[in-house]
Amino acid sequence: MSQKPASSDQPVEILRLDNQLCFALYGAANRMTRLYRPLLDALGLTYPQYLAMLVLWEASPRTVGALGEALDLDSSTLTPLLKRLEAGGLVTRDRDPEDERRVIVALTDKGRALRDQAVTIPEKVFCALDMPLEAMGVLRDRLKTVAR
Amino acid sequence: MSQKPASSDQPVEILRLDNQLCFALYGAANRMTRLYRPLLDALGLTYPQYLAMLVLWEASPRTVGALGEALDLDSSTLTPLLKRLEAGGLVTRDRDPEDERRVIVALTDKGRALRDQAVTIPEKVFCALDMPLEAMGVLRDRLKTVAR
DNA sequence: TGAATTCATATCGCGCACGATTAAATCGTT
């Protein structure tokens, strides 16, 4: 009763999990999250929260919309995430008085200070990945074209 | 009040979002899910459910553990997912009489039949990605080493 | 000006991922 062939067998290869770019991407992304988790636990951040903080460390007062554009996420994902960062005292969230539709997210001193602990993370990840820097750059840029 | 520099400015580059492999991976994986969604809606599958079906289409009776190994997921993710596939009539879930700890997941006729609709998906994705086949293969294999 | 439209964010529901824990079956050692 095992290995019963599926209804048509010709196009097997095209559906093999090992051949799927999508699965390689899915698995690598999951692995990456797991790799960061213990490092980020020390900062009290989740992986998506860390990415949001990276954006804010680059330029602090930013609207939810600008953050969403940088991260390619929409408000249904960001709003709760930002509320958790706010609850942790890392950011403030305030309506823009110039345009009450906008919400301005800004780092607190605590949020800015956290960056000093975060700077050690990329090196640790780099070591754990054990891949030449050059190859990492190429891979990163290839992935950017997928996420265009 | 904008662009206030963070506490130390030396290691800016290493924390820039654009330089992060992890973010490229995160963004590409999210994009891929969004690319598949409309295609999979037609089959009534989510993206992770589709990956699980790919595994089962390769070899149908499989334990939860074997499925988890193939997908690099654990039972806390798989059990609810498989219950939804079962609810949809695509698989059965039964305790292995040989070893009552194991649960054997097997395709139903409906589950096997769904493969005929799935075979058109990879081609559509390939067209949407608009990337040379060769480059896709290289990228896929690079990602596999990340997910090692 | 007022009504319709557009824009920015928030809310809700569902389905993952995963760490932590639990429960039950099997195995190993004595």
Add this chain to the structure above:
DNA sequence: AACGATTTAATCGTGCGCGATATGAATTCA
């Protein structure tokens, strides 16, 4: 046979992602 250790799934709680929808503010334009 007994009993502690290991194996296998399931359960639970938290935090995403995102489609669909709602809300309210700003803008357009009749």
